[in-house]
Amino acid sequence: MAEQIDDYFTSVVSGLIPGESRPGVGPEDPIQPPFPLSVRGALDLFDAQLGSRHLDLAARWLRSRGKGFYTIGSSGHESNAAVAAVLRPTDPALLHYRSGGFFLARAQQVDGSDPLRDVLLGLVAATEEPISGGRHKVFGRRDLNIIPQTSTIASHLPRAVGVAFSIARSEKLHVPSPWPADAVAVCSFGDASANHSTAVGALNTAVHAAYQGLPLPLLLVCEDNGIGISTRTPQGWIAANFGDRAGLEYFEADGSDLPAAYATARDAADWVRRHRKPVFLHLRTVRLMGHAGSDVETAYRTSAEIAADFDRDPVLCTAKLLVERGHLSPTDALDLYEQKRAEVLELAEQVGELPQLDSPAAVMKPLTDSAVEAAAAVPERVDSDRRAQFIGSPLPEDEGRLTTGLAINRALLDVLARYPEALVFGEDVARKGGVYGVTRGLMKKAGSARVFDTLLDEQAILGLALGAGVSGLLPIPEIQYLAYLHNAADQIRGEGATLQFFSDRQYRNPMVVRVAGYGYQKGFGGHFHNDNGVAALRDIPGIVVASPARPDDAAAMMHTCA
Structure with missing residues (x-):
């Protein structure tokens, strides 16, 4: 089960010279x-970091025994625990897959969960x-307000924009919000x-909203470890690309310096909460133990490069901080490290025998x-007087008789x-009333x-709907043409x-996507407008496709879908 970074932590901490206590x-x-x-x-954040690290080690141990199925870890990213610590447990979080530190630190703020066991169960x-x-395997829990995400690259960013938008919009409409x-x-x-x-479009949507003065309280945390699997991010690229963008406040921090x-994370979170505008927090991290357990990192990085990253290990750096500031002895730090290992391994042995689907x-x-x-x-009934007034x-x-459109x-x-x-929202749906009225x-x-x-961005439109739906609203987005x-x-x-699949129906995103389709125009538009x-x-599981043929079908289906 030993990894190089595991042995390196032990050897370095053993040789630390304790700092003098500060009266x-x-x-x-x-x-x-x-x-x-x-x-x-x-000390609390160190505990979260230790838990995250030993979950990564346990994931590989479980995999070696044929009990585990997921080895993408958070090692080197444990500084995201600090981001959780400066936020409130009621702040909705949409996290990527290297968020073990955040998950454990958020759980420290809410009683009643066993986050180490939760992750191991996954x-x-x-x-x-x-x-x-x-x-x-996802990071998510309803009582922690962590919405589970897929592993698709950046696909959760449009929804995050929608969640931020919906916080303010629900308040404006005086409707309940979670x-x-x-x-x-x-x-x-991640930086890659x-x-x-999808990320570029979501960020553009966020600053587009902010430019118009729309409230959008969104903290975007880019955890920059400098590499995407084996493809390196050009040095300085994230800062150059996002550091001076209009409408996007930029903060930068070194994750190795807790x-x-x-x-910096506290300043960034406070700025968002105060100004209700998006912030880009550039958190420099380091990737340890490769992309995943199956990744042979030496195929694209030298041994010297890999070893050089060990000194930037946030868990090691926090241990050094606590020892050198006189709050732990080297023995204390190592004892905490090994106690957490034993706790996680004991839980791992237990969960490895539990039933699966x-x-x-x-x-x-x-x-x-x-x-x-x-x-x-069945559609809800509405008060007849209120309906008539509206x-x-x-x-x-x-x-009398109506066309399908009417x-x-x-x-x-x-x-x-x-x-x-x-x-109801989409391209041209408001002032113009839609391209077909x-x-x-x-x-x-x-x-x-x-x-x-x-x-004009279909990813942004659907992401807005996804965020609105999970936030208690009923979005009805329009995509102008099926080909779009x-x-x-x-x-x-x-x-x-x-x-609903990844959350076992604990989270839902109700929405009705309205799309014009089929061959409904003669002599115009080609395949971009006439699309079948x-x-x-x-063939997508989990959605309902309603395809009306007549006006009465169309109205009835709209009511049923809503």
Whole structure:
């Protein structure tokens, strides 16, 4: 089970010279003035870092015994525990897969969880795992407000923008939200992922909103270890790309320096909470033990390069801090390290024997249960007087025969009247009323906070809907043409359809995506406007495809879907 970094930690800490105790310095005093991190806080974060490190080691041990299935670890990124410490446990978090430190530090803020066991349950795909029920290894827990994410590169960033947007929009509409009105959404990702078109689009959407003065309390944490699997990030690229971007406040910290990282993270979080605008926190980290257990790092890095990173190990650096500031002896630090190893290994042995999902039906249950619910859905009744006041005269049922477009328009009016949390948005849907007039008049009836135009980015539109849905709103985004959906389909396939699967239905993202499709235009637009690619949606588990043929079908389906 021994790894080089494991042995290196032990050898370096054994040789440390303890610092002199500082008379009069108590647990709540700063461990390293002028930084605000207290002695107690540093010890708590060290505990989270130790837990994260030994979870990584246990993951490889379990895999070697044929008990574990996941070895992508957080080693070298344990400084993200400091980010958790400066946030509130009620702040929604969307984390990438190197977030062990954050997860454990967040759990320190909330009673009732056993985070070490939770992570180990995910590693062995045990049915007792509290967020996914053994379906996938994710960082997530409902009572910690950590929304589980897939491993798709940067695919969670558009949803994070949507969550941040929805915090303020729910307050404006006076509708319930799972997040406090002053909450901050936090989203973490790696330096390699920052180059993905999904991340670029999400960041553009965030600053686009901020430029217009829209509240968007989003803390973007880029954990920069300088490499994506084997592809190096050019030195200085993240700072050059994001350090001076209009509308995006930039903070930078060295994750190996815990007091400084904590101070910078606190400043960044406070800035977001105070100004309600997006912040980019550039947290410099180091990747230890390769990309995953199967990664042969020496195939693309020299042994000297790998060994040089050991001195930047945040767990080692925190141990040095505590010893050199006189709060632990080398023996104390090593004892804590080995005690955490023993605690994690004991739990690992226990969870390795627990039952796993034993049939395709059990694996798919969150999706099949949702499908049954969808088929049985009955629209809520709305007070007739309130409906009449909202819609005005004439009511849809008094208008006589309607075209399909008008039937959808009237159904959307009814949905907006019935559900005060419903939003209609997309390209050209508000002032223009849609390219075919299907949303005409909705903004005048419901107001610009509920019916609004978006920027021209389908990934951003769907991400906004995903974030709104998980935040208690009912989003009805429009994609203008079915062909426009394809470049953003992963937001439905990889994020929308899978959240209830990865969270065992503890998190849901209800939304009704309205798309014009099929061959409905003669002599115009080619395949970009006349598209019969509905098969791209039909075969995605976890979504319902409603395809009306007549006006009465269209209205009824819209009501049922909403």
